């Protein structure tokens with residue numbers, strides 16, 4: 001972060017409400033949100049590098065030394081097709097105690113989500129899930145001429161598994177697959193293991209389920225567990241994982257799905273197979289680098305706890321997140337606040353209707369979170385002064 005603390009603090013002291021809307025907002029907050037054609041242009045490097053990035057749930061620490069070395073070593077094959085990749089699929093399979101035939105790799109787990117959609121939404125079948133959740137599955141559904149059946153979250157923003165089962169039974173003939181993001185993005189909240197079991201036991205057995213575990217590694221709640229063991233039982237389930245978050249490889253694009261062999265065989269023709277050799281080597285190294293994973297998990301959990309406590313102390317409620325982001329109820333519409341943060345060099349999450357008063361913030365380093373908190377306190381103080389409302 002090249003912005004000095006003094007510059008930063010003074011930037012934060014402008015009153016909320018005098019900030020103009022910036023056309024580039026979506027470029028900061030929507031990495032996979034728009035279609036390729038509609039996507040805003042990428043910012044220039046000089047501008048990008050100055051921004052404190054708390055919008056896309058990335059890993060603020062970057063890849064570990066071991067991962068960087070493996071990735072750099074892999075570059076010696078940059079001019080080759082089909083070069084050795086360090087045994088990525090075998091390493092993923094061994095890591096989860098499944099067979100290589102149960103693994104499908106993709107250019108990010110986003111590709112796996114798309115592949116599930118392309119495979120199981122054929123003939124206009126629909127994806128059933130919650131809203132808000134990771135919207136990509138619904139967006140992809142529209143590109144394959146399908147659509148979502150979206151259930152609201154409960155009043156406390158948790159995902160109501162019983163409602164999902166009931167809707168799956170009601171819409172049985174229309175559904176291509178059920179999507180559960182666990183932990184959920186944007187809320188950061190988990191569905192506990194007993195409820196995941198309730199879901200899988202309650203659904204008609206021939207309805208495929210996609211469980212998106214992109215944020216698995218950040219969970220500290222002992223009531224949560226991965227759904228991968230259900231794959232070994234042969235259930236119709238795909239579990240997606242990513243190297244973008246815990247392994248800090250978002251820009252390098254690597255993710256995978258774990259599923260029964262028949263499902264993998266069904267899906268494989270829809271995957272591009274376009275994963276570069278360098279990130280394949282990086283993925284193998286990342287799986288082995290458990291020390292760095294533990295460090296990242298610990299630092300993230302600490303920053304999450306400290307930031308949430310500070311926000312609560314200021315009087316703003318934070319949803320119980322198990323991820324590397326959280327939502328804070330700012331009791332006012334988030335859009336102007338997002339713009340105000342952006343004007344001060346901080347990118348925070350986009351709006352997630354209908355949760356339009358909950359600001360999603362990614363967790364950065366301890367120093368970054370202290371910058372965020374200074375700015376947050378300042379903006380909220382300015383809002384109170386501007387409106388005369390002490391509760392604003």
Ligand SMILES: Cc1ncc(COP(=O)(O)O)c(C=O)c1O
Nearest residue numbers: 108109110134185214242244255
């Ligand atoms: C819940 C969830 N799933 C999947 C993805 C896609 O990640 P990637 O394609 O980088 O693996 C994201 C990205 O933020 C996400 O939040």
